[in-house]
Amino acid sequence: MLRILVLISVVGIAISSPKEKVLQKRSYDPSMRGFWPMNADHTIMDQIYYTYGFEYGVTVDNTQHGNICSGYRFYGNNGSYIYFHSDGQITIQYSFTLLVYAYPTGVAGPIIYGSGSADLWQTAANQALLRIRSQRDMSAYYPNLTTNGLVQNEWNFIGATYDYNSGEEKLYLNGAVVNSTNIGSIEFARVGNIVVGAVTDDARYYKGLVTCMQLYDRALSPDEIIEAEKLCTKCPAVVRGDPHLTTFDGRAYSFQGTCWYTLVKDCLNTNPEFEIRANFAPRDDVDVLKTRTVAINVTVGEESIIVDTHNTVSGNSNDLKFWERHIDVSFNDNTVMISFTVKDTTFTLRWKGRKHIFTADVSGTAYHGKVCGLLGNADGDSHNDFMMSDGKVSKDVNEFGESWKVADMRCE
Numbered sequence: 001m002l003r004i005l006v007l008i009s010v011v012g013i014a015i016s017s018p019k020e021k022v023l024q025k026r027s028y029d030p031s032m033r034g035f036w037p038m039n040a041d042h043t044i045m046d047q048i049y050y051t052y053g054f055e056y057g058v059t060v061d062n063t064q065h066g067n068i069c070s071g072y073r074f075y076g077n078n079g080s081y082i083y084f085h086s087d088g089q090i091t092i093q094y095s096f097t098l099l100v101y102a103y104p105t106g107v108a109g110p111i112i113y114g115s116g117s118a119d120l121w122q123t124a125a126n127q128a129l130l131r132i133r134s135q136r137d138m139s140a141y142y143p144n145l146t147t148n149g150l151v152q153n154e155w156n157f158i159g160a161t162y163d164y165n166s167g168e169e170k171l172y173l174n175g176a177v178v179n180s181t182n183i184g185s186i187e188f189a190r191v192g193n194i195v196v197g198a199v200t201d202d203a204r205y206y207k208g209l210v211t212c213m214q215l216y217d218r219a220l221s222p223d224e225i226i227e228a229e230k231l232c233t234k235c236p237a238v239v240r241g242d243p244h245l246t247t248f249d250g251r252a253y254s255f256q257g258t259c260w261y262t263l264v265k266d267c268l269n270t271n272p273e274f275e276i277r278a279n280f281a282p283r284d285d286v287d288v289l290k291t292r293t294v295a296i297n298v299t300v301g302e303e304s305i306i307v308d309t310h311n312t313v314s315g316n317s318n319d320l321k322f323w324e325r326h327i328d329v330s331f332n333d334n335t336v337m338i339s340f341t342v343k344d345t346t347f348t349l350r351w352k353g354r355k356h357i358f359t360a361d362v363s364g365t366a367y368h369g370k371v372c373g374l375l376g377n378a379d380g381d382s383h384n385d386f387m388m389s390d391g392k393v394s395k396d397v398n399e400f401g402e403s404w405k406v407a408d409m410r411c412e
């Protein structure tokens with residue numbers, strides 16, 4: 001059974017997009033021993049060692065709650081869990097930090113069970129518990145740390161740190177220390193394998209969502225934990241039904257313009273190196289003016305493509321030699337994936353033509369706050385996202401939207 005699962009996951013990577021994995025590779029804190037985003041984009045692959053967990057009776061939940069875009073749903077029974085096997089890479093002997101987002105809908109169960117060292121549990125509707133054990137000395141019991149600040153049906157960012165040198169053990173909730181104690185210097189044999197959701201020797205099974213699990217081999221400081229909290233909270237910009245658009249910085253608004261508009265443009269250079277445009281057309285199935293996206297145009301340098309509602313790609317890419325091309329296009333199910341890289345920044349676009357849904361992700365620093373258009377400037381602040389094409393920030397959504405109309409493009 002195990003062997004079949006391994007094969008399936010390997011095939012899964014190959015189909016979905018091997019290139020994307022490479023593009024999204026980035027460096028993390030060197031003390032990070034495991035980072036499992038556990039979301040729709042990265043599924044249950046560790047971003048440090050690129051190994052997969054084994055999932056049983058769980059599903060990806062794509063509903064955005066707050067600033068978390070997706071997570072894994074556990075159903076509160078003994079067949080609903082994820083097992084992360086360690087070949088030693090997630091072994092912790094001394095200090096550690098364990099972080100996770102939990103969205104409990106039930107009342108109790110293991111959120112993270114690290115065999116032989118540290119566990120994070122939900123022990124009551126509003127209670128989270130940290131338990132530390134040492135495999136080196138199974139007879140030693142250490143006091144559990146609890147908090148009653150857990151909130152059901154909301155994301156809670158739970159953290160546990162242990163510092164071997166100071167002996168300090170701390171429980172964090174949403175970036176703040178909520179409980180701590182000193183247990184002296186103890187040595188773990190290993191954190192070893194990790195199980196999320198259900199363990200064999202306990203009848204309590206976690207019910208709810210989990211995402212963004214992180215393991216470090218040192219005790220992070222409170223400031224570092226607040227930074228780590230942001231690792232999984234960036235949602236892609238979206239253009240879809242209602243609300244019509246959500247910017248890179250998370251500002252959602254409705255705008256019913258028709259014809260071609262600039263979604264994202266290089267505003268670092270006077271002659272933009274890239275531009276992404278959308279063609280909005282009125283829906284004919286409703287009486288009021290409601291528009292939807294019927295085509296996407298991506299231009300990078302001299303290269304330009306248009307993708308329509310049938311996911312058909314046209315443009316001048318084929319006229320170019322492959323080494324002259326900047327735009328990479330691939331297909332996965334009903335989605336066209338388009339990516340291009342300028343300086344250190346990679347744009348990853350997904351277009352579902354039939355569903356009129358477009359998403360855009362940006363990674364890199366060169367264009368931080370240096371893009372412009374209907375999807376904002378991507379500087380992390382949603383308040384300045386209504387910057388018009390003349391550089392002024394508008395309070396009026398229509399004034400802002402119309403400023404990004406493309407003057408010289410014809411539409412149907």
Ligand SMILES: [Ca+2]
Nearest residue numbers: 249378379381
């Ligand atoms: Ca902004």
